[in-house]
Every structure is written in structure tokens, then in C-alpha cells.
Amino acid sequence: xxxxxxxxxxxxxxxxxxxxxxxxxxxxxxxxxxxxxxxxxxxxxxxxxxxxxxxxxxxxxxxxxxxxxxxxxxxxxxxxxxxxx
Amino acid sequence: xxxxxxxxxxxxxxxxxxxxxxxxxxxxxxxxxxxxxxxxxxxxxxxxxxxxxxxxxxxxxxxxxxxxxxxxxxxxxxxxxxxxxxxxxxxxxxxxxxxxxxxxxxxxxxxxxxxxxxxxxxxxxxxxxxxxxxxxxxxxxxxxxxxxxxxxxxxxxxxxxxxxxxxxxxxxxxxxxxxxxxxxxxxxxxxxxxxxxxxxxxxxxxxxxxxxxxxxxxxxxxxxxxxxxxxxxxxxxxxxxxxxxxxxxxxxxxxxxxxxxxxxxxxxxxxxxxxxxxxxxxxxxxxxxxxxxxxxxxxxxxxxxxxxxxxxxxxxxxxxxxxxxxxxxxxxxxxxxxxxxxxxxxxxxxxxxxxxxxxxxxxxxxxxxxxxxxxxxxxxxxxxxxxxxxxxxxxxxxxxxxxxxx
Numbered sequence: 001x002x003x004x005x006x007x008x009x010x011x012x013x014x015x016x017x018x019x020x021x022x023x024x025x026x027x028x029x030x031x032x033x034x035x036x037x038x039x040x041x042x043x044x045x046x047x048x049x050x051x052x053x054x055x056x057x058x059x060x061x062x063x064x065x066x067x068x069x070x071x072x073x074x075x076x077x078x079x080x081x082x083x084x085x
Numbered sequence: 086x087x088x089x090x091x092x093x094x095x096x097x098x099x100x101x102x103x104x105x106x107x108x109x110x111x112x113x114x115x116x117x118x119x120x121x122x123x124x125x126x127x128x129x130x131x132x133x134x135x136x137x138x139x140x141x142x143x144x145x146x147x148x149x150x151x152x153x154x155x156x157x158x159x160x161x162x163x164x165x166x167x168x169x170x171x172x173x174x175x176x177x178x179x180x181x182x183x184x185x186x187x188x189x190x191x192x193x194x195x196x197x198x199x200x201x202x203x204x205x206x207x208x209x210x211x212x213x214x215x216x217x218x219x220x221x222x223x224x225x226x227x228x229x230x231x232x233x234x235x236x237x238x239x240x241x242x243x244x245x246x247x248x249x250x251x252x253x254x255x256x257x258x259x260x261x262x263x264x265x266x267x268x269x270x271x272x273x274x275x276x277x278x279x280x281x282x283x284x285x286x287x288x289x290x291x292x293x294x295x296x297x298x299x300x301x302x303x304x305x306x307x308x309x310x311x312x313x314x315x316x317x318x319x320x321x322x323x324x325x326x327x328x329x330x331x332x333x334x335x336x337x338x339x340x341x342x343x344x345x346x347x348x349x350x351x352x353x354x355x356x357x358x359x360x361x362x363x364x365x366x367x368x369x370x371x372x373x374x375x376x377x378x379x380x381x382x383x384x385x386x387x388x389x390x391x392x393x394x395x396x397x398x399x400x401x402x403x404x405x406x407x408x409x410x411x412x413x414x415x416x417x418x419x420x421x422x423x424x425x426x427x428x429x430x431x432x433x434x435x436x437x438x439x440x441x442x443x444x445x446x447x448x449x450x451x452x453x454x455x456x457x458x459x460x461x462x463x464x465x466x467x468x469x470x471x472x473x474x475x476x477x478x479x480x481x482x483x484x485x486x487x488x489x490x491x
Binding site: 011013019021022 | 302303304307310311312313
């Protein structure tokens with residue numbers, strides 16, 4: 001979204017404003033270990049892990065890299081990896 | 086450079102009234118018809134808002150006058166009002182401005198065209214109510230445009246100009262009009278008071294593009310993460326760059342209509358052939374001009390550059406004005422503790438990358454209301470000549486320090 005002079009946004013602007021830009025670590029899901037318990041989706045404070053075709057996938061446009069999903073995963077299926085930019 | 090409007094000097098003299106500086110400013114504000122005025126009284130600013138509140142009470146001015154519980158609230162309420170599309174005014178000084186600090190950045194960052202008079206006064210401690218410019222100079226990085234007035238007429242005339250600059254859709258930046266506390270706010274001078282009709286012709290009504298509107302909801306000053314913040318700062322910085330031209334243009338338009346010219350970004354006095362240049366801002370300029378007249382009659386080639394716009398800093402204009410000088414002396418009513426005078430630093434930075442790098446020395450003076458006398462200015466010129474002839478001994482020196490107290 002092109003920002004305007006007065007730094008203001010339309011309602012619902014986070015649809016176009018991606019808030020995941022300041023992440024250091026990125027969650028990488030090992031889908032083979034995943035037992036589909038959905039705890040990562042439940043615990044994600046940004047609500048940005050979605051079930052897509054049966055797989056739990058973080059939406060990296062909004063993921064802040066907090067690592068809560070990796071911490072909660074009972075199968076240790078999620079690794080927090082230093083993100084290269 | 087001046088005078089179109091067909092009005093003889095005699096007619097203009099007839100329009101002049103001897104009024105207090107604060108009244109002249111309040112009158113100018115009245116002519117601009119702000120929708121909301123919000124202020125907290127603090128010496129020496131109080132009279133300005135007292136007059137305004139009187140105008141509102143007498144029904145002469147149709148504005149919402151908010152009496153708030155602090156300067157922080159004053160500016161906060163104006164941020165809200167301005168975002169809702171109102172033309173807003175406030176005034177403050179010293180500790181009051183310091184209390185507004187946080188909101189100054191908000192107003193500038195949200196690009197709200199608020200106009201505020203700062204009646205310059207020293208900052209505590211020790212507590213001092215008299216004039217210097219430490220307060221507004223300290224706020225120089227807040228994103229506000231800062232115009233400094235030399236006399237009462239200029240302080241009053243700067244108000245409609247400030248609105249015109251601030252409300253330009255290309256600029257949208259709040260403006261501080263700085264006038265020296267007591268020296269200008271409490272002095273009685275003959276002032277040509279403008280009329281509301283004249284100002285109406287000069288200043289178009291405020292038609293904001295972005296306002297708080299329930300039918301078209303928007304957020305002001307929203308959270309911006311690292312992927313946006315830099316660009317927003319850049320746009321603010323860029324608006325200041327555009328303001329360089331705008332301030333000049335508006336000053337010229339004002340001169341064409343009202344016949345009064347104070348310079349655009351800077352003004353000069355006897356600068357063409359000057360070997361020694363004094364750079365300063367504010368009310369001390371009057372004294373310096375008199376002093377220059379005296380020194381010129383003795384054959385000393387002294388000139389003056391008056392800074393009218395301190396933010397945006399008129400780098401190019403200063404380079405041009407000072408390129409033939411042999412030495413430059415900065416007199417300023419502030420000091421950066423731990424370094425030197427703020428204007429001295431800015432000026433040196435402006436000249437550093439130019440081929441004609443003249444020696445620049447600086448003098449904090451008139452701090453906490455101490456008079457800057459003709460003798461002081463002569464001493465500055467003597468020191469400047471010595472620096473030119475024998476090299477710089479001290480880049481910065483407090484003017485007329487009382488050795489008996491140290």
C-alpha cells in the first residue's frame with residue numbers, strides 16, 4: 001500500500017499492511033513430524049498460522065518470529081531459523 | 086521588494102496603533118479565525134491567550150477556546166481538533182513547551198498544520214522567566230517549522246504566513262512562530278493591525294484532505310513498523326525541503342499584499358560588501374542594526390544575516406549570503422551544554438562543504454534575559470576581526486561573562 005502524507009490508513013488496512021517485516025527468526029515447519037494437534041495455530045499471538053490443505057503454515061507476511069509456536073509444539077516440529085534478508 | 090497595495094505611508098500611519106506585542110499577535114490570530122484555540126497560561130505567553138479568550142468572550146471571535154490543565158493537554162487537544170479538520174492555534178513558552186515535547190513530535194509526524202506562538206524564555210533550572218531561545222531551539226528536531234521574529238509587527242504578520250505555509254497540501258507541517266518573551270510580548274510598539282478581510286484574501290480557508298470522519302474512517306498516527314517508519318520520516322524531511330521555497334513565496338505574497346517584507350528564509354543588512362558578518366535571530370537584530378549603522382559610519386564593514394527560518398535550515402541562502410565574508414560571528418540566545426551554540430553548529434555544518442569556508446566563531450549571549458548591549462556587539466565584532474587577522478583562538482565564547490561571579 002502506498003503510504004500517504006499524513007501517515008493514515010483506511011480501516012482494515014492490515015490486509016495490505018504487512019506487519020511481519022521486523023522478524024529475526026522465522027518458523028520452519030517440519031510437516032512430517034506434525035501430528036496436526038493445531039496447538040501452534042491456537043497459541044500464535046498474531047493468529048497467522050493457518051491450516052492450508054491439512055498442513056499448518058505460518059503466514060510470513062504477519063509472523064513476527066516470536067517463537068511461541070515452536071515452544072508449544074509437542075512434537076518439536078517447528079524450528080526457529082535465523083532469517084536471511 | 087515591497088509595496089503594491091495602493092496605500093500611502095500616511096494612510097498606513099493612520100492605521101497604526103500602539104499596542105502590546107501580545108495583543109498584536111492575538112489580533113493576528115483572530116484575523117486568521119482559528120476554529121480551536123487551546124492553551125495553558127505561562128509567563129510570558131499568558132497575555133496572548135488572555136487577549137484571545139477576551140475576543141471569544143466578547144463574541145468578536147467565533148472559536149472554541151479550550152482551557153486545559155497543562156501544555157501537554159493543550160497540544161494533545163489540538164492534535165485531535167486538527168485531525169478533525171479544524172484550524173488550530175496555541176501558544177506557550179519554556180517549561181510549557183518542554184511539557185509539550187512528546188506531543189510536538191506527534192503533531193509534526195501526523196502532519197497536522199497547527200500554528201503556535203512560542204514566547205521564547207529560558208529553561209530551568211535555575212528558574213528564570215526572562216528571555217532566551219533555549220526552549221524553541223531545543224525543539225528544533227521535533228519536525229516543526231520554526232520562524233523567528235525580529236519585532237512585534239513581524240511576530241504578528243508571521244501568523245497568517247504560518248497558516249499559509251502549514252496548510253499547504255504539499256507541506257502539511259506545524260509551524261512555530263518564535264518571538265522573544267517580554268522583549269516582544271510585553272513591549273508596546275506602533276503596529277499596523279491587519280483586518281480580517283485582508284487576511285481572508287491572503288489566507289484561503291483550511292480545506293483538509295484527510296480528516297477524522299465517521300463516514301470514512303481513518304487512523305492518524307497509527308503504528309508503523311520498521312518497514313514503514315523510515316519512509317514516513319523521509320516524507321516529513323522532504324516536506325521541510327519543499328517548505329524552503331514555500332516560506333519564501335509566502336513571504337513575497339505577504340509583502341505584495343500588505344507591503345511589509347521581513348526577508349524570506351533569511352534577510353540581510355549591509356551585507357553586500359561586508360567583511361565581518363554577524364548571524365543571529367530574534368529581537369537582538371534591532372540592536373545589531375543600530376550598532377552596524379554606527380560602525381559603518383566609522384568605516385567598519387560589518388553586515389548582518391538575520392535567520393528567519395531556523396527549521397528548515399536555510400543552508401543554500403546562508404552559503405550565498407556568507408560566501409564573500411571574511412569572518413562570521415554568530416550571536417545566539419542558547420547553548421548546547423556539552424558542545425556549543427546550536428546555531429553555530431548548524432552554520433558551520435552548512436559552510437563546511439563549500440569552497441569558501443570562512444572562519445566562524447560563536448557567542449551565546451543574552452541568556453536568561455541578560456541585555457545584549459551595543460558594547461557587547463562591538464566586542465563581538467572586535468573578536469571577529471581578531472579571529473580573521475590572527476586566527477581563531479576560541480570557537481565559542483560566552484559573551485560578557487561576569488568574572489566576579491565565577
